[in-house]
Amino acid sequence: MKFFILAYKNLKRRKSRSFLTIGGVAVAVAVLVALLGFNAGYQEALTSDVDKMGYQVVVTAKGCPYEAATMILSGEAGLRFIDEDIYKQITSDPDIDKITPLLAQLAYDPEKMEGKGGFTNYLGIEESYMQLKPNVEILTGEWFSGNDVNEAILGYEAAESEQKSVGDKISIPGKDIKFTIVGVFNRTATQEDGTVFLPLKTTQRVFDIEGKLTGIGIKLKQIEKISEFEERLYPIASIQVISMSQVKGTILSLVNSAKILIMSVAFIAIFVAIIGVINTILMSVFERTQEIGIMKAIGASRSDIFKLIWMETLIICTLGGIFGSVIAIFGGNLTELLVRKVMPYAPGGRLLLITPDLLVYSFLGVIIVGIISGLYPAFKAASMRPIEVIRSGE
Amino acid sequence: MMGKWKRMKGWQNKMQDRIVLEATNLKKYYHRGLEIVKALDGVELKIKEREIASIVGPSGSGKTTLMNLIGCLDKATEGTLKIVNTEVTPLGENDLIKIRRENIGFVFQRFYLIPNLTVRENIELPLIFAKKSINEKKLSVLLEEVGLKGKERIQVKYLSGGDKQRTGIARALVNDPKILIADEPTGKLETEVKGQILELFKSLSEKGLAICIATHDLELAQATQRIIHLQDGKIVPKEKSDLYY
Numbered sequence: 001m002k003f004f005i006l007a008y009k010n011l012k013r014r015k016s017r018s019f020l021t022i023g024g025v026a027v028a029v030a031v032l033v034a035l036l037g038f039n040a041g042y043q044e045a046l047t048s049d050v051d052k053m054g055y056q057v058v059v060t061a062k063g064c065p066y067e068a069a070t071m072i073l074s075g076e077a078g079l080r081f082i083d084e085d086i087y088k089q090i091t092s093d094p095d096i097d098k099i100t101p102l103l104a105q106l107a108y109d110p111e112k113m114e115g116k117g118g119f120t121n122y123l124g125i126e127e128s129y130m131q132l133k134p135n136v137e138i139l140t141g142e143w144f145s146g147n148d149v150n151e152a153i154l155g156y157e158a159a160e161s162e163q164k165s166v167g168d169k170i171s172i173p174g175k176d177i178k179f180t181i182v183g184v185f186n187r188t189a190t191q192e193d194g195t196v197f198l199p200l201k202t203t204q205r206v207f208d209i210e211g212k213l214t215g216i217g218i219k220l221k222q223i224e225k226i227s228e229f230e231e232r233l234y235p236i237a238s239i240q241v242i243s244m245s246q247v248k249g250t251i252l253s254l255v256n257s258a259k260i261l262i263m264s265v266a267f268i269a270i271f272v273a274i275i276g277v278i279n280t281i282l283m284s285v286f287e288r289t290q291e292i293g294i295m296k297a298i299g300a301s302r303s304d305i306f307k308l309i310w311m312e313t314l315i316i317c318t319l320g321g322i323f324g325s326v327i328a329i330f331g332g333n334l335t336e337l338l339v340r341k342v343m344p345y346a347p348g349g350r351l352l353l354i355t356p357d358l359l360v361y362s363f364l365g366v367i368i369v370g371i372i373s374g375l376y377p378a379f380k381a382a383s384m385r386p387i388e389v390i391r392s393g394e
Numbered sequence: 395m396m397g398k399w400k401r402m403k404g405w406q407n408k409m410q411d412r413i414v415l416e417a418t419n420l421k422k423y424y425h426r427g428l429e430i431v432k433a434l435d436g437v438e439l440k441i442k443e444r445e446i447a448s449i450v451g452p453s454g455s456g457k458t459t460l461m462n463l464i465g466c467l468d469k470a471t472e473g474t475l476k477i478v479n480t481e482v483t484p485l486g487e488n489d490l491i492k493i494r495r496e497n498i499g500f501v502f503q504r505f506y507l508i509p510n511l512t513v514r515e516n517i518e519l520p521l522i523f524a525k526k527s528i529n530e531k532k533l534s535v536l537l538e539e540v541g542l543k544g545k546e547r548i549q550v551k552y553l554s555g556g557d558k559q560r561t562g563i564a565r566a567l568v569n570d571p572k573i574l575i576a577d578e579p580t581g582k583l584e585t586e587v588k589g590q591i592l593e594l595f596k597s598l599s600e601k602g603l604a605i606c607i608a609t610h611d612l613e614l615a616q617a618t619q620r621i622i623h624l625q626d627g628k629i630v631p632k633e634k635s636d637l638y639y
């Protein structure tokens with residue numbers, strides 16, 4: 001029998017109490033791991049969304065830039081229109097490397113999602129779209145045969161969910177036109193996987209919005225020139241220039257301030273857990289005053305008792321850490337669901353990124369907490385005097 | 395049973411038996427508020443190997459105080475105390491622990507075992523603290539000796555009082571002490587079991603162990619070789635002591 005077994009058996013004596021304490025630690029750890037994992041995951045997913053978008057700068061109608069940015073990021077329509085003339089006007093700007101006009105539209109399809117109904121996103125594009133999207137390729141089929149033809153290219157998931165492939169026909173609800181599917185894009189893991197792409201002119205015609213765009217995607221030759229570029233566009237009153245990296249920064253800082261709030265909750269949970277651990281161990285130390293005295297009488301030194309009590313604390317914290325990590329990993333999907341409901345913009349990828357590193361660090365954190373919270377009870381126990389203990393028992 | 399024990403009183407200590415415990419002018423004063431309680435007030439005592447001595451005296455006479463001092467659990471206010479060859483009065487806590495581990499075994503009235511550990515685990519405890527490895531053969535002999543053979547895997551809380559005390563005694567013996575200190579070892583036991591425990595003490599002492607028993611039980615005391623009468627913190631001759639404790 002070793003010290004460890006002795007410590008373990010001591011904890012087993014008060015099963016429910018030990019278990020509750022371990023539960024408290026587990027919850028604190030789970031919250032912490034989930035939060036840290038969420039932070040890393042969210043940042044990564046958002047960065048990847050923004051990077052994959054390909055545009056550094058988006059020109060849209062004046063309005064809330066963040067609303068516009070999140071709409072573009074999530075591939076949603078509903079933006080106000082700008083004149084196509086503006087596109088022609090700024091194409092020649094010397095700082096622009098690549099530029100593409102965009103027209104997003106939305107149509108309600110009552111047959112979508114097995115009859116439950118839902119919205120389909122349509123995006124009118126021109127060939128320059130492909131140059132701005134380095135990771136978009138035509139998986140099967142080919143590009144539209146003309147500028148104003150009744151043809152469509154489907155995003156990967158749109159093709160999958162509609163079970164359509166090249167050569168099939170689709171129609172837009174409420175419009176009496178058939179579109180031939182000429183191509184399917186590869187999977188990009190962005191919201192645009194679910195979009196139906198049409199030629200820009202066709203979109204304008206079909207939705208009856210000739211000469212209008214909802215946005216212009218731009219890649220500059222040098223992103224550092226953005227403020228000069230913005231300056232030059234300033235006179236055009238009806239538009240705004242949105243820098244995606246700024247938007248990303250702003251969303252992240254919003255998320256960060258929310259995170260600080262949640263973090264403080266996590267720290268309170270941890271604090272409460274520590275108090276719980278200290279309380280449990282102290283209680284068991286006081287209950288075992290006699291026993292500790294006897295142990296000393298039969299040869300235990302101060303450091304033996306210290307070690308024993310400390311080990312009990314560590315066992316509680318270690319078990320709490322293990323359970324907490326398990327909860328965080330398996331409860332991750334639930335957390336993700338919650339987060340998606342709460343966040344203003346939820347990127348496409350997994351929001352919760354629980355890496356082995358994160359687990360290791362949280363685990364080490366718990367052990368350190370255990371080491372610290374064990375100090376006082378262990379010290380208390382170690383300094384008990386055998387003699388008083390034995391006398392008090394008589 | 396007790397009658398058989400009485401015969402032991404006639405024994406003479408063999409001359410070659412070493413003195414394992416020697417107290418000179420041992421004093422222990424307690425402060426209770428402004429008042430000073432002289433729990434022990436100049437005790438002179440020598441105990442040899444192979445000797446069973448019982449310490450009797452009325453409640454508050456200082457029996458437990460004396461046991462705690464000779465068990466190195468507490469420090470004397472004045473006087474000297476030699477355990478085997480070491481003068482322990484000037485020693486600090488860590489040295490006292492060493493003395494306890496090497497020379498002293500404790501047996502308590504209330505057994506003070508760890509209830510959810512098995513007989514064997516309880517007995518092994520002093521070895522863990524002394525960082526000694528377990529000698530299976532010796533342990534088996536010890537279990538046989540105290541009469542716990544076959545019960546080593548039982549959790550102590552399920553044992554009878556007698557077996558609990560046997561476990562307590564085995565725990566006290568596992569480190570091969572020179573002196574066994576027992577404060578009211580039979581106080582919680584039935585008469586029959588008392589006799590068995592005494593028998594055990596006797597056979598242990600025959601192997602060289604010095605045993606010090608503090609007790610209120612005159613019958614038990616009279617079954618030991620030597621009775622030390624304690625009164626008001628002093629050892630008094632038998633004639634002067636009030637035998638009706």
Ligand SMILES: Nc1ncnc2c1ncn2[C@@H]1O[C@H](COP(=O)(O)OP(=O)(O)OP(=O)(O)O)[C@@H](O)[C@H]1O
Pocket residue numbers: 391394424425426431432433451452453454455456457458459460
């Ligand atoms: N820690 C202490 N503080 C103050 N007084 C004490 C302390 N311990 C013991 N005493 C006093 O010292 C005296 C001797 O006590 P002790 O416990 O040694 O007697 P005892 O002979 O063992 O009594 P009993 O037969 O009741 O067990 C008593 O008067 C007791 O009140």
Ligand SMILES: [Mg+2]
Pocket residue numbers: 394457458459577
């Ligand atoms: Mg006493």
